[in-house]
Amino acid sequence: MRILIVDDDPLAGEMTQAILEEAGHDCLFAANGLEALEHLADETPFELLVSDLHMPLLSGLELFREIREQGLDLPFVLLTGDDPEPLRAQTPGLAACLMKDDSLETDLPRLIAQL
Template identity: 55%
Template structure:
């Protein structure tokens, strides 16, 4: 499955992409929200979005809101270096909010599985 990874920190984005590749997915990396929108236009087969929360200009929650306003309803997983903020998981359209820690690979695999359970 093709997954869009949005992270302004290229190293963090590459680490997330490596986790996804290890799970058998095909990551596409974007460094900001505008590039993410462009990648969504370019790759019609993107099935899920994994975004960093804290990015300059347009953060992960704002990206989620922008995509929902455009009618894009793909599953959306938010990553944060901090503890997930209270109520983040109740954000409309947000599949999961995960902390970037040593268990991220396991948590990300679980969140992706949950996103596609019927």
């Protein structure tokens, strides 16, 4: 699966990318939401977007809303250090909202296999 990863923290983004590449996925990293929008405009489509919630310029939720306004129905997984339950409830259309913690290494590949 071709996946776009968006995170303003390079270490967290690299960790997410390593987890997904180890699971056999082709990943591209974007350092912020604006860069992600540029990648989404490229000709080669992505099958999934995994984004951090808290980022400058364009938050993960703002990125989600922007791609939906553009008509992209790309599955979107939001990663957060906050409690993910309220975000799931308040944001219909998210494929998932996962906690950025030690369980991410097992939870993220399992979730993507289900998508």
